[in-house]
Amino acid sequence: MTGVPDIHADRILILDFGAQYTQLIARRTREQNVFSVVLPCTASLAEVKSCAPVGIVLSGAPWSVYDKDAPPADSRIFELGLPVLGICYGLQFMVHTLGGKVRPAEKREYGHAEIDIVAESPLFAGLEKRQAVWMSHGDEALELPPGFILTAKTAHAVAGIQNAAKKWFAVQFHPEVHHTRNGTEILRNFIFRVCGAKPLWTPQHFIDSTIEQVKREVKGGNAICALSGGVDSSVAAVMVDRALRDPGGKSRLTCIFVNNGVLRKNEFEKVQQTLRDKLGLRLHAVDATDRFMNRLKGVSDPETKRKIIGNEFISVFEDEAHRLAQEEGSVDYLVQGTLYPDVIESRSVRGPSQVIKSHHNVGGLPEKMKLKLIEPLKDLFKDEVRKIGRDLDMPEEILQRQPFPGPGLAVRILGEVTPERLALLRECDDIVVGEIKNAGLYTKIWQSFAVLLPIMSVGVMGDMRTYAYTCAVRAVNSEDGMTADWVPLPHEVLKKISTRIVNEVNGVNRVVYDITSKPPGTIEWE
Numbered sequence: 001m002t003g004v005p006d007i008h009a010d011r012i013l014i015l016d017f018g019a020q021y022t023q024l025i026a027r028r029t030r031e032q033n034v035f036s037v038v039l040p041c042t043a044s045l046a047e048v049k050s051c052a053p054v055g056i057v058l059s060g061a062p063w064s065v066y067d068k069d070a071p072p073a074d075s076r077i078f079e080l081g082l083p084v085l086g087i088c089y090g091l092q093f094m095v096h097t098l099g100g101k102v103r104p105a106e107k108r109e110y111g112h113a114e115i116d117i118v119a120e121s122p123l124f125a126g127l128e129k130r131q132a133v134w135m136s137h138g139d140e141a142l143e144l145p146p147g148f149i150l151t152a153k154t155a156h157a158v159a160g161i162q163n164a165a166k167k168w169f170a171v172q173f174h175p176e177v178h179h180t181r182n183g184t185e186i187l188r189n190f191i192f193r194v195c196g197a198k199p200l201w202t203p204q205h206f207i208d209s210t211i212e213q214v215k216r217e218v219k220g221g222n223a224i225c226a227l228s229g230g231v232d233s234s235v236a237a238v239m240v241d242r243a244l245r246d247p248g249g250k251s252r253l254t255c256i257f258v259n260n261g262v263l264r265k266n267e268f269e270k271v272q273q274t275l276r277d278k279l280g281l282r283l284h285a286v287d288a289t290d291r292f293m294n295r296l297k298g299v300s301d302p303e304t305k306r307k308i309i310g311n312e313f314i315s316v317f318e319d320e321a322h323r324l325a326q327e328e329g330s331v332d333y334l335v336q337g338t339l340y341p342d343v344i345e346s347r348s349v350r351g352p353s354q355v356i357k358s359h360h361n362v363g364g365l366p367e368k369m370k371l372k373l374i375e376p377l378k379d380l381f382k383d384e385v386r387k388i389g390r391d392l393d394m395p396e397e398i399l400q401r402q403p404f405p406g407p408g409l410a411v412r413i414l415g416e417v418t419p420e421r422l423a424l425l426r427e428c429d430d431i432v433v434g435e436i437k438n439a440g441l442y443t444k445i446w447q448s449f450a451v452l453l454p455i456m457s458v459g460v461m462g463d464m465r466t467y468a469y470t471c472a473v474r475a476v477n478s479e480d481g482m483t484a485d486w487v488p489l490p491h492e493v494l495k496k497i498s499t500r501i502v503n504e505v506n507g508v509n510r511v512v513y514d515i516t517s518k519p520p521g522t523i524e525w526e
Contacts, residue, residue: 058090086170229271232337459509
């Protein structure tokens with residue numbers, strides 16, 4: 001079950017050929033209050049039709065259409081009678097598929113460029129004839145397919161084409177990135193002028209339609225919610241709680257907060273207080289520390305850690321569902337705060353995308369599970385979830401919490417997870433977050449945390465030789481977790497963090513700062 005809006009809300013379908021900017025197309029569309037759905041380019045025609053889109057966007061890709069391993073897409077999408085917009089590789093795919101020719105460009109174009117609009121086009125309505133855009137391509141359209149005309153060009157290549165009768169349009173540049181000065185206007189022209197979409201998708205619309213979906217799905221049944229205290233699971237819980245409350249105020253949702261042994265310092269106690277006092281949720285806390293730690297003993301591989309934690313979470317939830325069923329009747333549903341980036345990163349499709357890592361609430365779930373999943377947020381980005389939380393009148397202290405991975409500190413300890421290493425990391429992490437809050441930076445940073453490295457180094461403290469662990473500090477900014485830039489924390493903040501860690505955490509004698517963006521790295525180290 002998903003949180004996709006009801007069938008009456010218009011939506012734009014984006015076929016992903018593996019571009020780094022695909023999620024930006026989705027976000028730019030949603031900023032216009034029109035819902036967007038991303039499917040891999042390998043999606044079947046039936047999947048495309050099931051989305052009931054009013055228009056299709058073909059993304060860019062790091063390929064050439066004539067490559068042997070170029071990602072395929074069903075050419076019958078052009079027979080659906082829908083408007084289509086090709087972007088970068090999408091233009092080349094359109095040309096190649098519809099009878100034109102593509103070749104390696106004599107002069108590749110990367111970065112800032114200027115285009116001249118040379119023909120009337122609804123795509124460029126209201127724009128000046130010369131536009132600043134962002135290019136990123138090594139191929140070019142040599143011959144246009146039958147029925148197409150040139151609408152824009154650079155000094156070196158085709159920049160825009162159209163078959164207006166068929167409502168097929170394409171641009172060689174990237175309108176979704178902010179470097180293309182009027183890119184949003186171009187996308188708006190496609191969404192509204194060409195596709196005729198209506199801006200009906202708002203946070204309140206999403207809340208109303210999702211609550212109705214949950215009511216229809218669960219009917220008179222009971223559900224449990226895997227609650228971590230973070231933004232995602234808290235918003236999911238509040239929405240489902242509203243759907244499952246009877247007129248007398250009793251809820252058929254029981255939230256379960258599990259101490260998996262890899263939570264942050266004092267988090268088990270703090271989260272319970274917040275969820276009960278500030279959200280009014282029906283909460284059952286389970287301390288399963290020993291259970292998780294026994295399963296993680298001797299395990300170093302990060303994917304194995306994630307899958308162990310995902311499986312054990314489900315096992316705990318099923319045990320709790322069985323206990324609740326004996327008290328209140330059958331429990332058949334499990335609510336999770338899965339987000340869209342979780343799904344994308346856990347997805348593997350032939351061609352453009354690879355699995356980056358499994359998420360405990362996506363790739364880590366066992367194939368055979370007794371509980372049926374309700375994932376009301378799985379089509380949303382983090383900032384969209386926060387907007388919905390505000391419309392639900394949730395406290396800012398919950399909505400502004402930085403993301404925390406489902407597998408917790410287990411994926412911030414490189415190597416085996418042991419009680420000793422957990423104790424060290426908890427103290428380091430508490431110092432990092434505390435100092436960033438003291439500097440007034442916590443709500444301005446996407447994520448900030450400590451990582452314990454399996455590296456022992458020599459140090460000197462009080463004229464004594466030490467041989468202790470290394471702590472890495474990580475702080476990044478991001479819009480949705482799909483890409484991220486490292487944050488240049490002020491020197492004084494880094495100095496305080498380093499000084500406190502080496503002075504206060506007995507067992508750590510060295511602190512390093514991670515200045516890697518995503519890509520090429522990931523936000524978490526594992």
